[in-house]
Amino acid sequence: MSATAWAWLVLxxxxxxxxxxxxxxxxxxxxxxxxxxxxxxGLAFACGIGVLVTLLGEDAEARxxxxxxxxxxxxxxxxxxxxxxxxxxxxxxVLVVTGVSxxxxxxxxxxxxxxxxxxRFFSYLNFFVFSMLLLVLAGNFVLLIVGWAFVGFASYAxxxxxxxxxxxxxxxxxxxxxxxxxxxxxxxxxxxIVREVGSLDYGTVFERAPExxxxxxxxxxxxxxxxxxxxxxxxxxxxxxxxxxDAMEGPTPVSSLIHAATMVTAGxxxxxxxxxxxxLAPTAADIAAFVGLATLLIAGTIAIAQTDMKRVIAYSTMSxxxxxxxxxxxxxxxxxxxxxxxxxxxxxxxxxxxxxxxSAMANMQNIDRMSGFWKAMRFxxxxxxxxxxxxxxxxxxxxxxxxxxxxxxxxxRGGMYFWMAIGGYVxxxxxxxxxxxxIFRVLPGRPCTEAQELIETGHLYHGPAQNPHTLEPEDPxxxxxxxxxxIAEQSRSMAFAMAVLGFGALFAGLVQVPGVTDVLxxxxxxxxxxxxxxxxxPSVGAEWRGLAIGGVIAVLGIxxxxxxxxxxxxxxxxxxxxxxxxxxxxxxxxxxxxAIDLLVVxxxxxxxxxxxxxxxxxxxxxxxxxxxxxxxxxxGVVRAVQNGFVRSYALLLIAGFAGLALYFLLxxx
Amino acid sequence: xxxxxxxxxSSLLFATGAAGILLRRSPIVILLCLELMLxxxxxxxxxxxxxxxxxxxxxxALVVMVVAACExxxxxxxxxxxxxxxLPLNVDELRGLRG
Numbered sequence: 001m002s003a004t005a006w007a008w009l010v011l012x013x014x015x016x017x018x019x020x021x022x023x024x025x026x027x028x029x030x031x032x033x034x035x036x037x038x039x040x041x042g043l044a045f046a047c048g049i050g051v052l053v054t055l056l057g058e059d060a061e062a063r064x065x066x067x068x069x070x071x072x073x074x075x076x077x078x079x080x081x082x083x084x085x086x087x088x089x090x091x092x093x094v095l096v097v098t099g100v101s102x103x104x105x106x107x108x109x110x111x112x113x114x115x116x117x118x119x120r121f122f123s124y125l126n127f128f129v130f131s132m133l134l135l136v137l138a139g140n141f142v143l144l145i146v147g148w149a150f151v152g153f154a155s156y157a158x159x160x161x162x163x164x165x166x167x168x169x170x171x172x173x174x175x176x177x178x179x180x181x182x183x184x185x186x187x188x189x190x191x192x193i194v195r196e197v198g199s200l201d202y203g204t205v206f207e208r209a210p211e212x213x214x215x216x217x218x219x220x221x222x223x224x225x226x227x228x229x230x231x232x233x234x235x236x237x238x239x240x241x242x243x244x245x246d247a248m249e250g251p252t253p254v255s256s257l258i259h260a261a262t263m264v265t266a267g268x269x270x271x272x273x274x275x276x277x278x279x280l281a282p283t284a285a286d287i288a289a290f291v292g293l294a295t296l297l298i299a300g301t302i303a304i305a306q307t308d309m310k311r312v313i314a315y316s317t318m319s320x321x322x323x324x325x326x327x328x329x330x331x332x333x334x335x336x337x338x339x340x341x342x343x344x345x346x347x348x349x350x351x352x353x354x355x356x357x358x359s360a361m362a363n364m365q366n367i368d369r370m371s372g373f374w375k376a377m378r379f380x381x382x383x384x385x386x387x388x389x390x391x392x393x394x395x396x397x398x399x400x401x402x403x404x405x406x407x408x409x410x411x412x413r414g415g416m417y418f419w420m421a422i423g424g425y426v427x428x429x430x431x432x433x434x435x436x437x438x439i440f441r442v443l444p445g446r447p448c449t450e451a452q453e454l455i456e457t458g459h460l461y462h463g464p465a466q467n468p469h470t471l472e473p474e475d476p477x478x479x480x481x482x483x484x485x486x487i488a489e490q491s492r493s494m495a496f497a498m499a500v501l502g503f504g505a506l507f508a509g510l511v512q513v514p515g516v517t518d519v520l521x522x523x524x525x526x527x528x529x530x531x532x533x534x535x536x537x538p539s540v541g542a543e544w545r546g547l548a549i550g551g552v553i554a555v556l557g558i559x560x561x562x563x564x565x566x567x568x569x570x571x572x573x574x575x576x577x578x579x580x581x582x583x584x585x586x587x588x589x590x591x592x593x594x595a596i597d598l599l600v601v602x603x604x605x606x607x608x609x610x611x612x613x614x615x616x617x618x619x620x621x622x623x624x625x626x627x628x629x630x631x632x633x634x635x636g637v638v639r640a641v642q643n644g645f646v647r648s649y650a651l652l653l654i655a656g657f658a659g660l661a662l663y664f665l666l667x668x669x
Numbered sequence: 670x671x672x673x674x675x676x677x678x679s680s681l682l683f684a685t686g687a688a689g690i691l692l693r694r695s696p697i698v699i700l701l702c703l704e705l706m707l708x709x710x711x712x713x714x715x716x717x718x719x720x721x722x723x724x725x726x727x728x729x730a731l732v733v734m735v736v737a738a739c740e741x742x743x744x745x746x747x748x749x750x751x752x753x754x755x756l757p758l759n760v761d762e763l764r765g766l767r768g
Binding site: 642 | 687690691692694760761763764765767
């Protein structure tokens with residue numbers, strides 16, 4: 001079978017799974033729906049392997065194929081096909097997406113067991129996987145936008161999954177609105193591309209772009225900046241990031257799949273995919289790199305002050321995506337994608353471990369209330385530790401190799417990119433600090449009430465059913481998480497998924513050890529080898545130097561974290577007092593929500609209010625009332641004729657005819 | 670015979686009918702006056718037909734008679750309905766069409 005045939009099958013299975021569960025939810029037993037969901041994604045992963053094997057059997061230069069089923073739209077000189085594009089980049093993304101998704105489906109099989117919306121959950125989840133695969137396999141910008149919008153919807157549906165929680169529906173709307181802003185950027189970019197290049201097909205656009213655009217020209221910079229709006233909104237980069245922490249209202253597997261491993265990395269994929277355009281617009285690429293750097297630093301500082309377990313991990317996601325965005329923007333395409341892959345493993349794992357602990361806490365997410373889970377939940381704790389080590393880039397773990405390969409490239413490119421590498425190392429220190437703050441809060445120490453109950457009775461603590469954010473009591477029926485909770489220690493499917501991802505988080509970095517292995521970069525090379533930046537290679541010595549620095553920084557961060565939160569727990573309080581403004585800034589997330597509220601939301605609301613009070617009331621209403629008054633007035637005049645006297649009607653008739661007759665008589669003579 | 674006399678008679682009949690419609694209030698009399706006007710028209714048609722020498726005017730007069738018969742059926746039906754509902758048989762008092 002050809003690579004494209006396998007790729008169509010990759011798309012087909014999740015779509016069938018989603019539709020099958022959605023249509024059959026009344027008759028299918030819940031567990032079967034879960035099994036269908038897992039099978040659909042598992043088959044998609046198997047077909048992804050099929051694509052990979054077929055591609056590897058071909059010549060490296062010939063590893064790109066376009067295929068289309070039918071014409072999607074053919075108007076006004078545009079020929080848009082329902083087409084896919086298979087090359088090493090899309091194959092890589094397909095494998096990461098389906099691989100991590102299948103593990104998260106397996107995890108959800110156990111984790112969501114008591115939820116009344118079990119079937120709905122799997123249908124949405126399969127739909128999300130389909131949309132994400134459509135996004136990465138699309139062969140032109142139109143299908144890319146379709147997939148882009150579909151994942152936005154899937155994200156909305158899953159963030160608001162517990163739809164009777166007011167906070168969850170509000171978070172879903174926020175995520176959707178900000179994502180739609182990004183969609184608009186993408187659509188406008190596509191308009192500009194069509195105007196300048198005359199095609200939306202990837203192959204044609206990337207082939208003609210170097211002839212059409214001058215390097216650094218205004219139009220190409222505008223196109224790239226608009227693409228970046230889309231990428232930033234989807235990938236939660238400053239200033240479009242505020243939806244991501246709120247999106248943690250969704251069920252934990254959703255945070256793990258969509259808001260950590262796959263969807264939020266779509267922006268990274270977009271920049272890597274359109275690298276030909278970004279090479280032509282160096283200004284836009286530099287802006288992207290700076291935004292990535294700013295995001296990774298700012299998100300790191302915010303994560304240190306947060307107390308909500310999932311939000312801490314969400315900010316770390318933003319921060320890690322900052323690394324990837326910076327990487328693919330400065331030309332370290334393969335390194336950025338390498339980090340995307342390892343991040344997908346360890347971040348999905350961290351969320352799974354967090355989900356297990358949150359279940360044990362009866363949905364409470366405040367890390368100030370947690371302690372002593374090392375004794376209560378050994379397996380989950382080990383997994384949390386593994387994920388944390390990989391996130392903190394502890395030597396030997398996957399994050400260690402991938403993060404430093406980005407920074408080594410930045411250093412090798414030199415100039416201002418050298419300083420970006422320095423910023424990246426500062427971010428790495430922050431990462432180690434906040435990651436181990438989380439771990440040191442949750443794992444060691446005297447077990448908290450919930451952990452104690454688990455140790456003593458082996459049963460989970462059942463707190464009152466309440467929204468963890470507003471503490472409103474809630475009905476543990478449909479539209480809320482059920483009253484039953486599930487932890488990895490008691491659920492084989494959850495433990496299996498976590499073990500697989502834990503393996504990936506530890507060892508996935510070994511595919512790309514400088515000077516030793518070169519699996520991933522050589523596979524991705526054909527996609528990027530036309531880029532002028534592809535010739536920059538940090539020397540093996542420089543890479544190992546970078547790795548050494550990164551390792552020292554990670555260990556240092558962990559030590560400082562141990563000092564602050566284990567050895568001398570009074571120190572953080574002291575810092576909070578002495579550096580109160582800094583602490584407040586981080587605690588309040590650098591006031592981004594407030595700033596957006598002030599700069600965007602309030603003006604828009606004010607315009608709306610103005611439109612309602614002045615425009616609607618006086619202009620629109622005036623026009624409508626004016627028309628009505630005119631008609632009524634004219635009617636009043638004419639109405640006098642309709643007096644109801646039949647004889648007067650007759651008089652009018654006769655007089656009229658007589659008048660007419662007289663007129664014709666006179667005019668004929 | 671001269672055509673003018675026919676036309677003069679027809680006009681007189683028509684004017685009588687029109688005056689009756691305008692001046693009388695009883696619906697029955699108004700119907701009668703309508704018939705008078707229609708027949709004035711018929712008279713003119715037949716006179717012209719004689720003058721021109723073909724049959725078209727006469728055929729048209731027959732059509733007018735059919736129309737007149739239909740009109741009488743509807744008109745008398747209305748009058749009977751008005752009577753049955755005990756409404757006044759006076760067109761000036763039947764002002765339900767007033768806008």
